[in-house]
Amino acid sequence: MVDRVKELEALLQKEQKRIKNLLESLEAEGLEPQGPDHSDHPAEWASGLSQREYNEGEKVSLRHILAEIAHAMDKIQRHPEKVFKCEKCGKDIEDARVKAKPWARYCLTCRSRYEKSFLKRK
Numbered sequence: 001m002v003d004r005v006k007e008l009e010a011l012l013q014k015e016q017k018r019i020k021n022l023l024e025s026l027e028a029e030g031l032e033p034q035g036p037d038h039s040d041h042p043a044e045w046a047s048g049l050s051q052r053e054y055n056e057g058e059k060v061s062l063r064h065i066l067a068e069i070a071h072a073m074d075k076i077q078r079h080p081e082k083v084f085k086c087e088k089c090g091k092d093i094e095d096a097r098v099k100a101k102p103w104a105r106y107c108l109t110c111r112s113r114y115e116k117s118f119l120k121r122k
């Protein structure tokens, strides 16, 4: 049990590092100077804009994952016994799910229920 938590913590730290690096490289891209020659090529300019929009979207989701990882690491510190339990129903989170998404808070059942109710509200 303790080993499993330690393993997860190492995994989370690794992911946190990887995502921070990704985020930093995205931010560095956004800081690249846009040369004046871009104005001569409206098509290129336009594609540059959509790339930037894409990067913004990526940054938002990466920051979201970082927040989820921080939450999971906080949980490891405070409630290591609850790390692999769903925050909604309290059942064990599926192994495959933990492997795919080590910071998952909910089991698959609760997650899909949540997604369904979210879709209905739209």
Ligand SMILES: [Zn+2]
Residues within 6 Å of the ligand: 086, 087, 088, 089, 090, 091, 106, 107, 108, 109, 110, 111
């Ligand atoms: Zn659940």
